Amino acid sequence: MLSITAFSILTTLVATCAGIDCSVKELKPYNFESIKGVHTLTTLKNTPPSQTNITWNIGICEPINSIEDCPKNSDLCGITSIILSDNKDKPIISEIVSFNANLQKTYKPFSKDDKDSDSDGIIISYSGVNWGDSLVDAELKFICDKKAEDDKFKLDKWDGTKLKLTMSTKAACITNDKDKKKNKPDDNKKKPDNGESWGWFTWIFIFLVLFLSIYIVGGAWFQYNKGNAIDFQSALKEVLENFIDLLRGLPGFCREIIERFTGNRSRGDYSAV
Numbered sequence: 001m002l003s004i005t006a007f008s009i010l011t012t013l014v015a016t017c018a019g020i021d022c023s024v025k026e027l028k029p030y031n032f033e034s035i036k037g038v039h040t041l042t043t044l045k046n047t048p049p050s051q052t053n054i055t056w057n058i059g060i061c062e063p064i065n066s067i068e069d070c071p072k073n074s075d076l077c078g079i080t081s082i083i084l085s086d087n088k089d090k091p092i093i094s095e096i097v098s099f100n101a102n103l104q105k106t107y108k109p110f111s112k113d114d115k116d117s118d119s120d121g122i123i124i125s126y127s128g129v130n131w132g133d134s135l136v137d138a139e140l141k142f143i144c145d146k147k148a149e150d151d152k153f154k155l156d157k158w159d160g161t162k163l164k165l166t167m168s169t170k171a172a173c174i175t176n177d178k179d180k181k182k183n184k185p186d187d188n189k190k191k192p193d194n195g196e197s198w199g200w201f202t203w204i205f206i207f208l209v210l211f212l213s214i215y216i217v218g219g220a221w222f223q224y225n226k227g228n229a230i231d232f233q234s235a236l237k238e239v240l241e242n243f244i245d246l247l248r249g250l251p252g253f254c255r256e257i258i259e260r261f262t263g264n265r266s267r268g269d270y271s272a273v
Contacts, residue, residue, distance in 0.1 A: 022061040026107035030122065030142075033183070035171045036061040041153045051083040053091065058140065058153060058165065063101040071098045075139055076126070097125050097163075120144040121172040138163040142172035158240055216243060 010041045022032045056078045057064050063073045069075035080095035108123045126138040141156075145168035156164035219239040 014034075024107075026109075026122070029109075029169045031173075031175075033171075035151050035167075036168055038062070038064055039067060039151075039153055041155055041165065041261050043155060047082075049085055051085075053081045054158070055079050055081075056153070056155070056165065059101070069093060069096060071096075071100070073101045075101045076140075076163075078158075097131055097136060099129060103129065120174065132237045134161055136161055136163065139165070141166045141171065143168045144170075144173035146170055146173055158265055182194075203262045216240060219243075 021027075022036065037060060039058045039060060040056070043054050055068050056076070057070055057074075058271070059075050063075060064070050064077050066067075067077060069079050076099035078095075078097040079093060080097075081091035081093045083091045103126055106125045106127070108125065109121070110123065111120050112118060119176045121141065121143040122141070124140045129136045139162075141149045141164070142163075143166060148168045148170055151167060151171070152167045153167050156166050158164075167250050185216045216236070216239055219242075250266075
């Protein structure tokens, strides 16, 4: 059995793609340079006969190289130490969780226009990082707050497999309208579709009205020129009456056509053989 003084220091050394960097294209719309540096968040929990201290170190736009117990070139590093009541000056490090700067990350902007969000900002995520026998995920959520002054992280969750940290900061606000449009591709696609469908309906209605107007006025003018009407007004009246009679007979005409094609015509019209 290993004693508490000999707990293993577990680190993550998985490296794949690019590290977190203020110059990556996903962060260009934001001003992360304004919060550049190593940020620290500490939580202390009473676990008699000791206290458990977890300190998370987050490197914004630079790796963590200044923290002694964190592996070099880390983006994110959590150190768990045990403080014994009879030896408070010498805490015992029991766990170290490290996310290397070379780990692949995903960048997900969010907006007030989204159904599940009431703010703007971006989420930086790490997924499936090896930590001993476990896989650990991490999520850094940066919320746009133009009135924020302290730029401090808040711990939302840490259960040994999932870490969630949140910061409300001006750095997560997009000030360029062009960049805002780029970060909302789904919304930009939906709006033209809706406008286009209503546009086709409107144009069909306009063409139908124009066609009927031309038919009625043209018919009246034709009748008047042939001398079949005393004046243009009477010719127009005659054409309108004919057009109304046509509309009245249209349902019966359509019904007869349908009966001919479907074979539902009544046999009462024919004499028995």
